[in-house]
Amino acid sequence: MRTGKLKQILLITDGCSNKGEDPTLIANMIREAGITVNVIGVLDQGDTDSDSLVEVEDIASSGGGVSQIVYPQVLTQTVQAVTKQAMTQTLQGVVNQELRQILGDNQSIEALPPDQRGEVMEVVDELTETCDMQLLVLVDTSASMQKKLNTVKEALIDLSISMNARTGDNKFAIYSFPGRKKALDKILEWSSDLDKLSSVFPKLTSGGITPTGPALKEALHQFSEGGLLRSLRKDAESEQADFGF
Amino acid sequence: MLNQSKPISVFNFKPGTCLRGKWHQRTYYIKEKLGTGAVGAVYLAKQDNDQWVALKISDKAASITSEINVLKKLAKVQGESPGPSLYEIDDWIDRRGECYPFYTMEYVQGESLDKFLNKRGRQWLGVLFPQLLEELEQLHRVGFILGDLKIENVIVTHRPIRLRFIDVGGVTLIGRSVKEYTEFYDRGYWHCGNRTADPAYDLFALAMMALRCAYPNQFRRTKEPKKYLITKLKQASILKPYDPIFHKALLGQYQNSQEMQQDFKKRTRHLTRKSAVPQDKQEIDWLEIVICISISVVLFFLATFY
Structure with missing residues (x-):
């Protein structure tokens, strides 16, 4: 059986956007394109006030995704939890839509009696395990992220261990923003494992601006060009195929 | 959302x-x-x-x-x-x-594993772990692994004394990605393997549970996680008798829980045979103490009367 492909953007940031388009607007556009936007807000050590990260929730809800605000120590678990939760949520959304078509407007998984709900969840679990997945990670490398970058790197490598344990196929791409000249800089192009990440992950941050909106917009392009082309040719071509974005 | x-x-x-x-x-x-x-x-x-x-x-x-x-x-x-x-x-x-x-x-009533071992002695490890391995074997045989095996998810019941798992949140079909896990007990975290469910995943976590008993404050991974783990095992004196078994489990050298259980039983048999000697010695020690006390009592009386 051929299962579908899930597309996600994971934004890891520690502050409010301060340049360019409104990121919530862009997130809405991305959602329209069938891609989910998840956001993790990373707090500073000892920071209790998460006011500056309010935007995190707004972007995720506009992007149909999951958001969470955390301290760096738990980033590894959070990155995985958010990614998996978003997968389940998206698939559940699809199943809910089907249910509504069959059973009427007010039906959702939650409203079913426990036994039937269990059967539906079995399907969702099966899909979560077997579907193909494309995940673009967008890392904020503005100055305040300096101390957290190493943790972000480790969390991403760990995420690939978890995702690659699934039966479904995975493709990861990693970008940082703000870029030196453009909105984004490529760290790693679409690939199935993140082993190489250790050597290419940036250690230095770049400036004080946080153009989250433009970065998200650019990220969407990475899907429609490289991602789609690649998925169309996936069966025929080998891993080395290079389409040059 | x-x-x-x-x-x-x-x-x-x-x-x-x-x-x-x-x-x-x-x-x-x-x-x-x-x-x-x-x-x-x-x-x-x-x-x-x-x-x-x-x-x-x-x-x-x-x-x-x-x-x-x-x-x-x-x-x-x-x-x-x-x-x-x-x-x-x-x-x-x-x-x-x-x-x-x-x-x-x-509702499974009992006591946490580390508390129990502290109170009743580490030799119970050789009894409790094979019991849990038996339960794991049953689970593996029907195609699942426990996944999130950790000290908080097991309990020692009193009558009969048995080590049982009480949380099935991590139970995963063999061949699938492990559903729920805890870093310290996860072989992926320690660079000792992947996160695909197979029986060896549980056996690794079981060995980590032993390490957790030896190091109540746990420890975090270093640059070379695997090597560090083996060193930590060597340094854990309370695990000494079973060191080779945990070593094999950490390296993923057991295909199933039965193999590990067999090794445990062999080791325990060996240990009970060996421990017959020091037990005799202990009795002698007691005898010596009793003799010493009686002599000193006699001497004390002699000294007070003369």
């Missing part, structure tokens, strides 16, 4: 709270909280027929439903099913009309 930010009431029910199931109309009185996990909270509760049960309730309908699916499958296994038995599945509706799925299961 975001459900983490609103205050979640199911995680802090007060003792005396009364829940009524939507589908089966049974009433449960909460006595106390037993623990909080990734998916939900577990409470000790009294059913309307006075039976004590463990009640797990969650605000994540999807996750707890998957968990219930696993429990149902385990319950269908012929003979003695591993893990706590599942009683009832239901939903609780709060005042705002929000639906929280819950299930009840057997």
Whole structure:
């Protein structure tokens, strides 16, 4: 059986956007394109006030995704939890839509009696395990992220261990923003494992601006060009195929 | 979309709270909280027929439903099913009309593993671990692994003394990605393997549980995680007798729990044979002390009378 492909953007940031388009607007556009936007807000050590990260929730809800605000120590678990939760949520959304078509407007998984709900969840679990997945990670490398970058790197490598344990196929791409000249800089192009990440992950941050909106917009392009082309040719071509974005 | 930010009431029910199931109309009185996990909270509760049960309730309908699916499958296994038995599945509706799925299961009473070992002695390790390996073997045979095996998820019951697992949140079909795990016990974290469910995954976690007993404060990985782990094992004097077994488990050299169980039994037999000698010696020590005391008493009397 051929299962579908899930597309996600994971934004890891520690502050409010301060340049360019409104990121919530862009997130809405991305959602329209069938891609989910998840956001993790990373707090500073000892920071209790998460006011500056309010935007995190707004972007995720506009992007149909999951958001969470955390301290760096738990980033590894959070990155995985958010990614998996978003997968389940998206698939559940699809199943809910089907249910509504069959059973009427007010039906959702939650409203079913426990036994039937269990059967539906079995399907969702099966899909979560077997579907193909494309995940673009967008890392904020503005100055305040300096101390957290190493943790972000480790969390991403760990995420690939978890995702690659699934039966479904995975493709990861990693970008940082703000870029030196453009909105984004490529760290790693679409690939199935993140082993190489250790050597290419940036250690230095770049400036004080946080153009989250433009970065998200650019990220969407990475899907429609490289991602789609690649998925169309996936069966025929080998891993080395290079389409040059 | 975001459900983490609103205050979640199911995680802090007060003792005396009364829940009524939507589908089966049974009433449960909460006595106390037993623990909080990734998916939900577990409470000790009294059913309307006075039976004590463990009640797990969650605000994540999807996750707890998957968990219930696993429990149902385990319950269908012929003979003695591993893990706590599942009683009832239901939903609780709060005042705002929000639906929280819950299930009840057997309340397994006992003591934490590290407390038990501290009190009764480390030689119990050689008895308790093979028992758990037996349960794991049953589980593996029906195609699942336990996944999130850790000290908080097992309990030592008193009559009979048995090490049992009490949380099935991580139970995963063999060949699938491990559903729930804890870093310290996860072989992926220690660079000792992947996160695909196979029996060796549980055996690694079991060895880590032993290390956790030896190092109550745990420890974090260093630059060379695997090497560091082996060093830590070597330094753990309380695990000494079983060191080669844990070593093999950490390196993933056991294909199934039976192999590990066999090694444990062999080792324990060997140890009991060996320990016959020091036990004799202890008796001699006692005899010496008694003789010494009686001589000094005699001397004391002699000294006071003359």
